[in-house]
Amino acid sequence: MLTRKQHELLMFINDRLQAGGVSPSFEEMKEALDLKSKSGVHRLVNALEERQFIRRLANRARALEVLRLPETGTAAKAPARQTPIIAAANDDVIELPLHGKIAAGMPIEAMQSDRTLSVPAALLGASGDHFALEVSGDSMIEAGILDGDYALVQKCDTARDGEIVVALVDEDEATLKYLRRDKGEIRLDPANSAYTAQRYAPNRVRVQGKLVGLLRRYN
Template sequence: MLTAKQHELIQFIQQRLEETGISPSFEEMKEALDLKSKSGVHRLISALEERGFIRRLPNRARALEVIRQPEDAVPASAARPKAANDLVGVRAPAPATRPEPANDVIEIPLHGRIAAGAPIEALEDHQSLPVPAALLGPGDHYALEVSGDSMIEAGIFDGDFALIRRTNTARDGEIVVALVNNEEATLKYLHRDSGNVRLDPANSAYEAQVYAPAQVEVQGKLAGLLRRYH
């Protein structure tokens, strides 16, 4: 089931594919749907991708492919749905038109430096970080500036921007943002060991940290990195 905004967006994308052979840019989609930011477009696209309506072609920007449409799909020039929470059904997949590559950048929230003494929620400072869309998969994302050298052997350095997909679950061996005792946020490898949770650094100079499961809350998984060269 789709919301009215998701329904409106997929029709707009399909219309552009039929007219030009390429999907619209994030800026064009933002304006067409009267949204305030590109991050809203990203959330809609992620939701449509998770529900199997569209897909992003790997290693190609502005590469959206419609693989099925809402049941009552009409030309995008028709009237928009009246309410943002209206739901519509789906029908069998329609033939998709492959778009041509271009470049798109989206903005995600930048919550500040990941450091001891502050939960992720307390780090938010209303900034955003422009990120190439190709670096992000489905889901809701935010960015953190890395502080320290505890993950350098994983290629994560002080001053890097960690791109984090919001989730409260993770598999052993994944790099996560872990909130410890509701007060210290840290970026580490997650492992479950003999009924405990072990947070492993990627630096032989540091030791692993072991906690009871109730002491650790996963707040996201590493999805990518950005690095600035000065």
């Protein structure tokens, strides 16, 4: 059984997701429910999560997904165009260096750009240095990563199996793929059944960062 405020917040989040695939910020939640502070929103969100009406998506800081609605107890209908990053419930915005398109054939360190991309801090999650890359192509569409999206990447030189990374192959070509270690080789897996995995000796592949967020603009 939900309280009146919990029910109002759940329906507000669900309505926003259905309308545009993006949930409201904590500030918008606060205003919609006429609360005095964001701490009240945090308590309501935590209560809804504990009761399994919503969940925060793993590795997507404060991204919210509605699991079910109280009227029926059934799963909520997914937004028409759901993206890997559903919501950023944080009002802080930072400027990330915006390098060229991923798979542009250059090491990240060699990319020089005075362009930046304004990004909600909540999309980054983990601390550390970050940069953005424009996605080119359709090799990751089954992971919800589309041509023209902006990949938000945390700089690192190691990653776990199954993570999406920016991998530099032969110090020449950067690509965005799932990282796997298989029989002494590095396997870079696409998320598109029309493409095949790429296999390399470990010394040919260098991890330059891992995907922590995705930004999509609708024109």
